Amino acid sequence: MAVRTSRRMGYEGVVLAAPATTPYQRFSKETAHWWIARALRQSLQSAGLSPRDVDGFSVASFTLFPDTAVGLTQHLGLTPRWLDHIPMGGASGVVALRRAARAVQAGDADIVACVAGDTNHVDSFRRMLSSFSRFAQDASYPYGAGGPNACFALLTDHYMSAYGATREDFGRICVAQRDNALKNPHAVMKKPLTMDQYLSARMISDPIALFDCVMPVSGAEAFLVMREEDARAAGLPHAHIRGSIERHNAFPEDPIQMRGGWAMDIDELYAMADAKPDDMDLLQTYDDYPVISMMQFEDLGFCGKGEGPAFVRERDLTIAGDFPHNTSGGQLSAGQAGAAGGFIGLVEAIRQVTGAAGPTQVEGATTAMVSGFGMINYDRGVCSSAAIISGAGT
């Protein structure tokens, strides 16, 4: 595909504010509607707004059925003039940001509430897997029904044999995130994780073991997109959008996923943000399995392809380290609340660059990269997204 040459319009004048996270629960008897309402309310309250002030609404959720964002407007009593439903799972956070920002820039909406949330009933994960997508139904679920564990096991197995990564390399990512999670009071995982525990955990789908897998939970995340002048007027801490990218079904000719769509667009992201990898104070990757975080280190330009294992050996990925990564513990240690897993890194990054991350705050952080990855439609994640945001810091 030809490299883009035309310069894209920036996101000047639009900001992100009011990050909200409802504390996750392993299982919930409540519905996605309930979780989304909680996060929306928390976000609006922190901004001193009421539901009537919201004229744009963006939703990402897997478990709203039979509702969509449409049903939610009536359910939650919203009357937006701009409405979006983003079925992109782990890529939905940055995609929501992109679309909402353009709507605000164009004046189609003044305040867009972006919310993602899902509930996790005792049997809902199994039921979601069996009919996740048509290709999954036809061509992956009948093969062991291992779900994403098995799909990522295949990618991990291939990555290990292609680039000589070891389980310990992936363990470094997981152990560091657990360390971060211990500082996050809302994280589902509360116990420390040692490398020995990581390596001796039971196999789930070789070479993926217990601590390589996210735990499905119930939860929701939210943030607001609005004009900078409105955020300033309200005295709201806010983050600027320096640049963003999204890509779907990149590199379909790769026999197995070795890279995500970021690799197609990363130069454009840095150019748009007028930044380079070293400028990032922290990175929030989509981390349902450590192999995909490692691919993001590579595809987002922090190291070369195949250098991920060496990179994690050399860098300290904890909050106080030289490469703070998934500072809230990420999905691996905070839990994967369905589509909210596509928001967790972004919402945490907004907190970080606005100096509002509390116990997980990276000292002096003003610039963050957030990347999203979503939808194992068959054998690989189809959606990828990334954004660079910055704020005033502490």
Next chain:
Amino acid sequence: MTDAILPPPKKDPQKRTRTQTLPSGLRSRAALGLTAAAAEGRFMLQVCGECGALQYPPRDACSTCLSTELPWRDIDPAGKLIAETTVRTSTNTYFRERTPWRVGTVRLDAGPSVMCHVHGDAPRGGRVRIINRLDKSGQGVLYALPPEGTPNMEDDPQLREITADPKFRRVLITDARSENAVALAEAFAKAGASIIFIGEPEGWRPYPHRAALDAIPNVQIVPLDVTDTASVAELAGEIGGKTDILVNNARFVRPGGIMDRGDTVFARDEMEVNYLGLIRLAQSFGPAMRGRGADGDNSAAAWVNILSVYAYSNMPAFGAFSASSAAAYSLSQCLRAEMRPGGVRVMNVYTGPTDDAWHQPLPPPKVAPAALARSIVSSLKDGLEDVFVGDVAKDLIERWRAGAKVLEREMSETDGGGA
């Protein structure tokens, strides 16, 4: 190397028989093309009719040129296992009960990568060949085998889930009096069947090959007349719970169509054996077999119907017999649907004229009993659902697929050999 399975222990009657659970049978309509190919054991994928691009997973439009013309074609099954995993926990009960389960990604030499089941002997990172077979839910699945045969390869537990290997299984073959009985019994004995029950109608009436049947190892001749409901029910009461493979071999064949017969006596006999016989067997043996689909190494595995290929298109010289075969064929589709929850395969073996007294005037090629028996056993080992034995049957099905109406007209010209 695969560990050889051992003779299953005697069943403990106090233990609950494990219920058959199934892998997911949900498929899109396009994906059923894989299932249709799997029924005959063919590895087929969609190939774009316009740009020639291979498609996988099955689609409704070409992912290269958006053409909606996507016919299924036989594909080179060679490939390389580029990634693998062993699933140790699954959300699906069927797999959860059968873990560890090996799956992998195979890059086909022909182009696309496929996710598939992987045989235990397939070398890690090595060459494999793909087969397409029906799983327990009756849907087509891809399976990677080592490029060459390996010792005890057929005993791989994952492979046995998609085959109906007679090894250590107990077989009931109906109609001891038929010309096929000896060949069938010999073939099953050679394949390692542990007991071969042969149903014998009218035992008081002698027939030439009874001594030969009796001499085959593991054969037990039992009374069974498929035209007699009580006889079928009585035998099912005795051995229905240990019938793992049933070969519905009883056939009543006479030449003739409608007008040259002048009465309905033979037509009744044909329906009595070929159609109602199947119903009687299915009503008596079907429920127990369906309930034992997951009953260990000698679980109920397959129901075999030997049908005339003229079930597809009537051969007027054997017109009434063809009609009874068509009725049995239609019924076999019903039986398949009813057996599916138990994971028991209904395999139809279609044959052209067989080499026996009633087809004596017909010209060759004809199917010899030994060839029919070999085909049945190898197809069970291979896990097939539709089998066409002999050149006549293979030719007829090709012509039927090309155009059923054209074939109908051609069949009216077919020489019945003066019969």
